[in-house]
Amino acid sequence: MKLKISSWNVNGIRARIEEIPKWLKEYDPDILCLNETKCLNEDFPSNIFEELGYNLYLNGQKSFNGVAIFSKYELTDIDFHLYPGSDDEQARFIEAKLNIPDNPTIIINCIYLPNGNPYPSEKFDYKLEWMEQLFNRAKQNMSTELPYIILGDFNVIPTESDVYDHTNWLDDALFRIETKKKYRQLINLGLYDAFLLEKKTMVEYTHWDYQGGAWDKNHGVRIDHILLSPAACYTFNNMRTHTNVRGSEKPSDHVPVSAEFILA
């Protein structure tokens, strides 16, 4: 069987109430991880997505941040805390487990990693601390040797190739050396970037600013990532960036990214 899992920073679930169902019907992912839902769970327009056949797992927050997972399969072991005893009030993390008969349990981490601008600032320090905690979480999950997938808006530009002109971004929190170092530490646990597994000849950006005609000029950045453990790579089939979504009528500034797996 095929499993399609996606990630999308929607920039406001209520602002995207037309666009998201439209895309879900077109691509029909089994699981969608959402970032920046920007609303409390009680205000979440759940019905629309439940009617499309999804179970909803919401970690919402008023106005800012907010993550969610839509899944056609029931998920277990839901955890909204990046680390035990966390008193972080920012809703940026969901861990869930997917149990499909005749397959190993898949661990999913839906993340919305802090932006961290400006540099330097307390926000930048918070970003690095969050990345440190994500590293610890990932290290623990990697030790299970189960298929493990981290996906979301990482707010990390991994290399010069992942931005239209890196010289504009040298002091940006998304491209600072400290950020890239922490990201490399995470990758070096043995994770694979699904985009790189595809060995595409051209970079595919996942975010274009609303300002300055960035979309028209293709002034984008690749910051939404899908990272796979070795066991997840074993069933990996392909990865795609849904670039065309950025040109829709009322787009988010990010587009969805998806990975497909062939399971037993």
Add this chain to the structure above:
DNA sequence: ATGACCTAACTTTTAGGA
């Protein structure tokens, strides 16, 4: 023309995003 964004909020301006 030499500017030109979007979301959500106790909204008429501000914070946050990237």
